[in-house]
Amino acid sequence: MEKYFRQYGIFQFGGSTELCAQELPLTSPDNQQVLIKVISTSVNPIDIKTRSGLGYVAAGKPADAFLPLGYDVLGEVVQVGDDVTDLHPGDRVIGMVGFAAHPGCYATYTYAKASELIKVNQKADASLAGLCLAGLTAWQALAEFEPDGRPVYVNAATGGVGHLVLQVAKLRGFEAIAVSRRIEHALFAALDIHAITPTDYLAQPRKGILIDLVGGEFGQRMTKNLQVGSELVTVPTVTKDQVLETARAQQVSGRGILVEADQAQLTRLYDAEQAGQIKVVVDQSFELHDIQQAHEYVEQGIHCGKVIITA
Numbered sequence: 001m002e003k004y005f006r007q008y009g010i011f012q013f014g015g016s017t018e019l020c021a022q023e024l025p026l027t028s029p030d031n032q033q034v035l036i037k038v039i040s041t042s043v044n045p046i047d048i049k050t051r052s053g054l055g056y057v058a059a060g061k062p063a064d065a066f067l068p069l070g071y072d073v074l075g076e077v078v079q080v081g082d083d084v085t086d087l088h089p090g091d092r093v094i095g096m097v098g099f100a101a102h103p104g105c106y107a108t109y110t111y112a113k114a115s116e117l118i119k120v121n122q123k124a125d126a127s128l129a130g131l132c133l134a135g136l137t138a139w140q141a142l143a144e145f146e147p148d149g150r151p152v153y154v155n156a157a158t159g160g161v162g163h164l165v166l167q168v169a170k171l172r173g174f175e176a177i178a179v180s181r182r183i184e185h186a187l188f189a190a191l192d193i194h195a196i197t198p199t200d201y202l203a204q205p206r207k208g209i210l211i212d213l214v215g216g217e218f219g220q221r222m223t224k225n226l227q228v229g230s231e232l233v234t235v236p237t238v239t240k241d242q243v244l245e246t247a248r249a250q251q252v253s254g255r256g257i258l259v260e261a262d263q264a265q266l267t268r269l270y271d272a273e274q275a276g277q278i279k280v281v282v283d284q285s286f287e288l289h290d291i292q293q294a295h296e297y298v299e300q301g302i303h304c305g306k307v308i309i310t311a
Helices: 045-052 055-059 126-131 133-142 162-171 186-191 198-202 216-224 240-249 263-274 288-299
Strands: 004-010 020-025 033-042 072-080 092-096 109-113 117-119 151-155 175-179 194-196 209-212 231-234 253-256 282-287 306-310
Touching: 004 288, 033 092, 033 126, 045 055, 045 288, 072 109, 072 126, 092 126, 092 263, 117 263, 126 133, 126 263, 126 282, 126 306, 133 162, 133 263, 151 162, 151 216, 162 175, 162 186, 198 216, 209 216, 216 231, 216 240, 231 240, 240 253, 282 288, 288 306
Parallel strands: 151 175, 151 209, 175 194, 209 231, 231 253, 282 306
Antiparallel strands: 004 020, 033 072, 033 109, 033 306, 072 092, 092 117
């Protein structure tokens, strides 16, 4: 086994150029941990917000301390802790690791709790890293709802979480409607999803379920357009309070969510992916040493689906 591993993160908040690597010694995992050789990870919005100094993960960073980034992992188990019985060296695994206070998957190796991981096919594709945080967010956003004839409106529908919300909603029997400025995008035809523009959405009051992945002023505008009795889930934590206050004023039931690791839910997502019911759409792949370029690409806002990082 190698003696050192490379991990990417930041010492200072700022733009993508603040991303840097450090070399760390490889040590044995704790009793309930697993040491994983990373095959792939992915870029999530929280990574960019944290790098920029936004949100509660950034708020907890000591000045001048190194903060590693990245929560998604597809990798191979190298070593397991003494109390780990269901995973073994050589197993291929995926998981959302360290969320939210302990990121560290932008790396050649990472440490994870066994409870954060599930075993996958030995030939699992690098894209599966993109199923973890984004897929769990999509699943949990819809978890408290049952199909009852109401449409599910999804903004940021071509994003990493958005394209999976559409698919999970459809899988569970909801009518999913994408709200997007890119209604002609091939994604919607491929998923057989009806898409409308924000202007069309706002042209008449709507009754249904809104999955707000944008937040801020746009999330508030969409929420104001909901009729009494509609329901809302808003995902961005930075603007959650403002969006929920707007929902209350509209007599719309609303809540925020903070995604949690859940083996059973991740297994259901993986099984659906294996059955061809869900697809992780990969827009671009970058190598780990090109993580700056990957962040810059995501920040352009032109990607569709996930941006994958291969180690």
